[in-house]
Amino acid sequence: MPPPSRSWSEGIVTAKSQRRTFFNLFPKAAKDISDADYDPGIEKMMEFAKRKRLDARLPPAQEMARAFRRYFANASATERPVEDEQMQYILQTFEYLQQEGKIEGLGYPFLEQTLSHIATYSTRRDSEVHRRFATLVYEEGTKLWKASNDENSTNWVLFRLYAEVMSKSGGTSTARDVLTTKLTVPGLLPAKWKPSERTTIARVFAVLLTGFSFEHKEEDMVSLIDRGLQRIPSLSESITLHRVMAVHYADLDKITQTKHWYDQYMEAAAKRSNKEGMWNVEIHESVLRLCLRKQEIEWGQTIIRHLTSRPPAKEVWDLLFEWAAGTGKGVDEVDRMMDVMERQNEDKSTGISPDVDTINRLVEFAITRNDPYMAERFIQIGRKRNIEPNAKTLVLQMDYRLSVNDVDGALIAYKHLQSHDLSDNKDVPTVNRLLCAMCASGRHDFDSIMNVAADLSDRQARFEATTVSALAVLHLSRGELHDVIDLLNTHTFRYSIAERKHVRDSIIAYCLNPATPTADAWEAYNIFRQVFDETPREQRTQMMNEFFRRRRPDMSVHVFNHMRTHTRADTIPTTETYITCLVGIARLRDEESLENVHNQLKLDWSIEPDTRVLNALMLAYTSVEKSQRALGFWDDITASKEGPTMNSIHLALKACERAPWGDRKARGIWQQLSRAGIELDADLWASYAGALAGNGNVSGTIEVLEQALEKGTLGQMNAMIIGCFYNSAPGAVKKADTEAWAKERFPKLWEELQGLGMVTNTLEYPFFRLNRSFSP
Template identity: 45%
Template sequence: MPSHLTRHIFRRLLANEPIVHRGCLRRRAYSTTRIHNVCAGASTLGHGARLESHSQRRTFFNFSMFRKKQKESKDADIAPGVEDMMQFAKLERMNARLPHPQHVLAAIRKFFAFMRGTAKTGIEDIQAELVLQCLRYCMRTGHILKSDGQPTFVSMVRYAAPVLRRRHPPPTSFHADLAKAIYVDAKEVDVDDKTVLEALQACCNILTRTGRFSEARELVLEYEELAGDSDHRSNGREIDDAVQADVGNAAAFDPSSARDTYRRLWNGVLYGCAAANDGDGVQSTLRLLRDRGWAGNCYVARAMLVYSLHGSDAGAIEKWFLEAGQADEAGTSGAPSSEASGPFRLSKVLQWCLAHGELELGHKIVRRSLGNDPPKQVWDTVFVWAAGTGKGADEINRMLDVMEASNKSKANRDEWRLPDIQTINGLVNYAVSRNDPYLAERFIALGKARGIEPDAWTYVLQMQYRLKVNDVDGALVAYKNLQAAGDSSEKDGPTVNKLIIALCQSQRHDFDTIMNVAADLSDRQVRFEAETVSRLALLHLSRDELHDVIDLLNTHSFHFSSTERESIRNSIVGYCTDPATRTPRAWDAYCILRNIFDETPRPQRTQLMEEFFRRGRPDMAVNIFNAMRAHSRSDTYPNTDTYVSAFLNAAKIKDLDSLEVIHNQLKLDYNIDPTTYLRNALIIGYSGCGQPRRGLSQWDDIVASKEGPSYNSIHIALRACERSPFGDIKAKDIWAKLRRMKIDLDQSMWASYAGALVGNGDIATAIDTIEKAEKDNEAEIDAFLIGSMYNGAPGQNKQKEVEEWAKESYPNVWSKLESIGFEEDDNGMNVFKLQRDVSP
C-alpha cells in the first residue's frame, strides 16, 4: 500500500471520519450513513477529501420504513452517588489510580442525601459495604480532617444518621461497621457535639440490633467519660451556610439535655439486649442504669417486659406489665410508640399466656384491664383473647353487645366504644395466624351482619389465608375487591407479591392477569420482593421478552440485599442450566446475568461454562471463560479448577479449537501456577481431542516439575500412549522408569500399561509382560485387565487376537467379561462396559 494512502487512512481513523473512495461501486449504499448536505454539489471533509451528496430518494420497496422501532431498555435504577462509589471500588480492586477523596466523599454525601429525602427504607448491605470502603479511603487519605472536607463530612453524617436508624432492611455486620466507622470518624474530626451524638445514636441503634451489645455499652461509656472530662464542642467550629441550608441548622449543644440524651442511649442498649434475649447484657446494662439512678423509668419496665416474654416466668411478666402500665397512668412515659403502647403490650402478654397455657394469668390481666373503663383498643385485644380461648363467632358477637351496652353511662357519643372494621380485622388476623380460613370467614360475616363493611386490610387478610390453602382464584377475587376499595397502601405489598408468585406458579392464569397485578404494584411504587422479580423474569424469558427482563431487573435488582440478589441470580442460573431450556434462550439469560449481576461468583460462571460445553456450544463456553478472565474481581477470575473444568469439557465434546484458545489463555495468565493437576487435565484434553502426542508433551513438564507426577498422572500418560502413534515406545520408557524407581504398581496400573502396548498393536509384548507379572505374583490377570487390553486394541483384528488369547488362557475371566456386556465407542467399535475414565 502506498505510504500516502496509509497516512490518509490513519488520519481518517484518528479523526473519526469515513474513508471514501470515489470509484466505489457500492458508495451509494454506504454514503447514506453520513450525508450532511442534501443539496446539489459536494461537501468538503477534512484532509482534502470530498463527499458527493445525493438527493434523497424514497422508493416503494424501501420496507425499512415499515419496520417497528426497536425498543430501548431502561437504564439501571441506581441511587445517586452509587455509580461513583462502584467505580472507585473497581479502581481499587484493579490497583489503578484512585479518584480524589473529595469526589468520593461527595458521592457518599449525595447518596445519603437521596436516601434521607427520597427513599423510604434504609440502605442494603451491598450499599453499606460500598460506603464503608469509600469512607475508609477518605479517612485513610486524611481528607476528612482538612478544611475543605469537613463541611461535606458533617452534612454527610447528618444525612446518614436517620437513614441508618430505619428499621428496614434488617441490619448486617456491614451496617454495624459503617455506623461505627462514621461515629469514630466524627469523634476524630473537630465537629459539634450534636453531630457526634447523632452518629453515636445511630451506631448504638445498629450495634444492638445486630447483637453487638458490649460494643454499644463501651461506646456509650466512652462518650460519657469524654463529655465529662472536656468542654462541649458546640462552638468549636462553625458549619458552612451550605451545610446549614442542606441539612438544617446545627443548634448548639444544650448541656441540660445531656442527661436525657445519655438515658435514651442506655435505654436503647437495654431494649436491644432484651429483644435479643441476652440475659447477661440485660443484667449488666441494668446495673449501669441503677448506678445512674435511671432504673425506675418507664423504658426500663418496657424493656424488662420484652425480656421476660422470652422466658417462662409468669410472675416476672405480671410484675413488669403492671409497672409499665403504672408508668403510663402516671404520665411519666411520654408519648409511647405503637409498639410500646398499652394495648400492644396487653396483646403481647395475652399471646404469651395462650402459647404457654397460662390462662389464669391471662384472665386476671383481662379483668384488670376491663375494670378501669378501657379504651376501644383494649376491648379489641380482649376479643382476640376470647377467640384464642376457644370462643366462637356467636359468643364474640355477644361480647360486642356487652361493649356497646357499656356506653350507656357515657353522655358524650364521641366517647362511645363501638365495634368497627379494626375490631373485625383483629379477629380475622388471629384466624389467619391459626390457619383457620373458615373461622376468618365467620368473623367477616359477623362484621357484615353488624353493618361493618370490609376495608382494604380485610381484603389483604383474605388474600393471605386463601393463598395459604392454595386458593389462588379466591385470592385474586379478594385482590380485585382490594382494588375496588381504592384505599390500598404499601402495607399490602408483601401479600400482593405472594399473589404474583402464586399466579406464576399456578400455570392456570394467563399472562395478562399476572401482568395486571404486577403493573398495579409498579404504578403504586410498592416494593417488589426478590422472589417476585425472579418469577417475573423467568416468565418473560420463557416468552423471549428480553427487554422486559432487562427493564424489570434494572428497575428492582439494585435495591435488593446481597442475599436477595443471590436468590434472583440463582433462579436465572437454574434457568440457564435447565435441560428443558433451549440454547438460544439460555444464552440470552446468561447475557442478562453477566450485565446486571456483575458479582456472579466463579463457581456459578464455571457451572454456566460447563453447561454450554454440554450443549455442544464451545464458542459460548469460551465466551463465558473470557468474560471471567476480563473481570476485575479476584473471586471471579478463573483459577486452576476453572481451567481444568474447561479442558475436561472440551475433551468430552472433542473440540480442539476451544481447548487451544483456553490453553493459550493459560500461557498468558500470570496468576496461575501450572501444577501436576492442571497438566494432567491438559493431557486428558488433548487426548480427548485427538492430539495425544501433543498432550504427552506435558508429561515431560510434569516429570521435570518440583511437584512431580501423581498416580493419576501415570494413568493419564499411559492412556495417552494408548491412543498415540508409536505410543508404546513412550509407554515402555515410562514403565522402565517406574520399575527402576521401585514404585508400587497396583492392578489398575498394569491394566493401563497393557492397554498402552495393545493400543499400538504390540499384543505379544503385552501378553508376555502380564503373564510374567502373574507368574512373579506382581499382578493378577482379571476381567478389568483383559478388558482394558480388548478395549485398547486398534481395530477388530487386534481385538480378535486378544479375544482368542483370553478364551484360550483365561476362559473364566472372559466369560465374566461377556456377562458385563458390550457398548459402541466413538469409533464405532464394540468395547466392554468398563469404567476406564481417569481424573486429573
C-alpha cells in the same frame, strides 16, 4: 457447531429476536431497553470501587464527596433504606474521603442526618459494612461536634443514632462497650439530668436492649440494665426499659421472667402516676397473648380485671374481644360482647363502638390460629354491623386465603382492594405474595399476572426479590428477553446482597433446568452475568459445566473467558477452574476450545501449572488425538519438583495408546516406575497393557503379560487387564487375536468380561463396557 449468539449487551441478537417478519420487509422495531436504575451518586461510587480493584487512577475526592452527598440527599427524600450491597460502595467512598481529609467539608449536621437516615430505615440483619460505616461516621461526627463544644461532654443524640444502627446490624455488644466506657469516665455524666437528656439516655438503653433481644442475648440484657441503674438511678423510673424486657420475654414464652418484668413495669408506671402506661396496650397485648399460648388463664384474668377496673378505652375493648376469642368463646359470643360494649357506652359522649379496627384485630387473631373460616366469620359480623372492610381488612383477607393456597379467592379480595386508598403502601408485601402465587399456580393467564404487576409498577411500589424472580423466569420462559432486562434493571440495583442472590439464583436455576432450550439458557446467562456482576466463581463454574453437559464447549469457553477477564478476585479462574474446564473439553473432544483455554493459561500470570493442571492438559490433548503433545506434559511432570501422581501415570499410559511408537514410550515409563520401586498393581498393569496394545503390537503385549505372570511381577490376571488389552487393540484382526488368546488362556475371565456387555465405536469395532476414566 454454530457460535453462541451475541448477548443482549452486544445488541440483543438471539434466536427468538431473529425470526422473520413478512419476507423481512417490515421488521419489528427493537424495543428500547431501560438503563439500570441506579440511585443518584451510587454509580460513581461503583466506578470508584472498580478503579480501586484495578489499581487505576482514582477520581478527585471532591467529586466523590458530591456523589456521597447526592446519594444520601436522594435516600432521605425517597425514604429508602441503605442496603448492604450499596453500603459496600458507600463505605469505600467514605474511607477515601477520610484519607483525603474531606470529612470536615461534609459538616457535622450532614453526618448526623446520614446516621439518622440509616438508623430509621435499616432493617435488622447481620451487616459488617453497616457496623463499620456507623463506627466511622460516629467517630468523625464526634470529632466535629467536640471541635465546637465542650471537649469533655457527650452528644447523646449522636450516640443514640450510632447505637441504633449498631443494634440493627448485629453490633449491639460493640455499642454497649462504648456506652460502658462513657458511663465509667469521671465527670462525663451530668450531675443532674435534664428531662430531654433523661429521655435520650433511656432511648439509648431501650435501643440496646432491643438489639440484644433480636440477637437472643438475654444475659447481656439483664447486665445492661443492672449497669445502667448503678450509674443512672433515674432509669428505674423509665417504663420503656421495663416494657422492652417484658415484651422480650413474652415473645420467648418465658412466664417467670415475663411476670417479673411486667410487675417492674407496673410498679414504675404507678410511681410516676403514668396512667397511660398503666393501661398501655402494647405490653398488655404481648402478655395476654403469652397467657393464651401457655394457657396461663388465671394470670390473664387478673390482667383483664386490671384493664377493666376503669371504663375501658376502645383499644382495650378490642383487646378484650381477642382475649375472649382466645379463651374459647365462639364468634357468636364475641358478637354478643360487642352488644354489651355498645350498651355500656350508648349514653356517653365518647360513642365507643366496634369499628373496622376491632374486626381487623379479630381477623389477625384468626390468622394466628390458622383458621380462615373464623376469619371470614368475623368479617361477616362486621358487615352485619355495617362495618365495611377497609384496605387492611382486604389485605388480611388476601393473606389468609393465600396461606391455604386459595389464589383465586385472594385475587377477588385484591380486586375489591383497588377501590381503597393505598397511598400508605401497606398492601404491597401481600400483593407481592399474590403475584408469586399466581406465577407458581400455572392456572392464571399471563395478562392477569401482568395486570397485577402493572398496578404495583404504576404506584412505584417495591417489588420483592421473590416477585422479581418469579416474573423474570416467567418472561424467560416466554422468550421476552427485553422484559427480563427491564425488570432486573428497574429493581435489582436497590436490593440487598441476599435479595440480589435470590434473583440471581432463580435465573441460574432456569439455565440449569434440562427442559430449558440451550439457546434460551445462553441468553439467560448473558443477562444475569451483566446485571449480577458480583456472581461468584462457583456459580459461573456451574454454568460452564452446564454448557459442557449440553455439549456446547464453545459456550462453556465463553463463560470461562468471562471469568478470565473479570476484575474481582473471587471471580477470576483458579487452578481448579482451569482443571474443570479442561476436563469438560476432554469429555467433548473439542480441539478449538482446548487451544483457546491453553493459550489463556499461558498468559495467566496468577496460575502456576502444577501436576494436576498438567494432568488435565495431558487428558485433554489425548482426547483430541494429540497424544504426542500430551506426552510432552508427562515429561514436564517428571521434571517438576512435585512429580507425578498415580493418575499422571494412568493418563500418560493412556496417551501412549494412540501416540506414534507409543508402546516404546510406555516401556520407558514402565522402566522408570520399576526403578522407582513403585508398586505395580493390577490397575497399572491394565493401563500398561492398553498402552502396549494401542499401536497394534498384540504379540508383544501378550509376551509381556506372560512373562510377568511367570516371574510373579503380575500377581494374578484379572478381567480389567484383559479388557483394556482388547479395547486398545486396533482393528478387527488385532481384536480377534486378543480374543483368541484370552479365550484360550483365561476362559472364565473372558466370560466375566462378556457379562459386562459391549458397545461399538464410530468405526463399528466392539468395546467392553469398562470405566477407565481418570481425573487429573
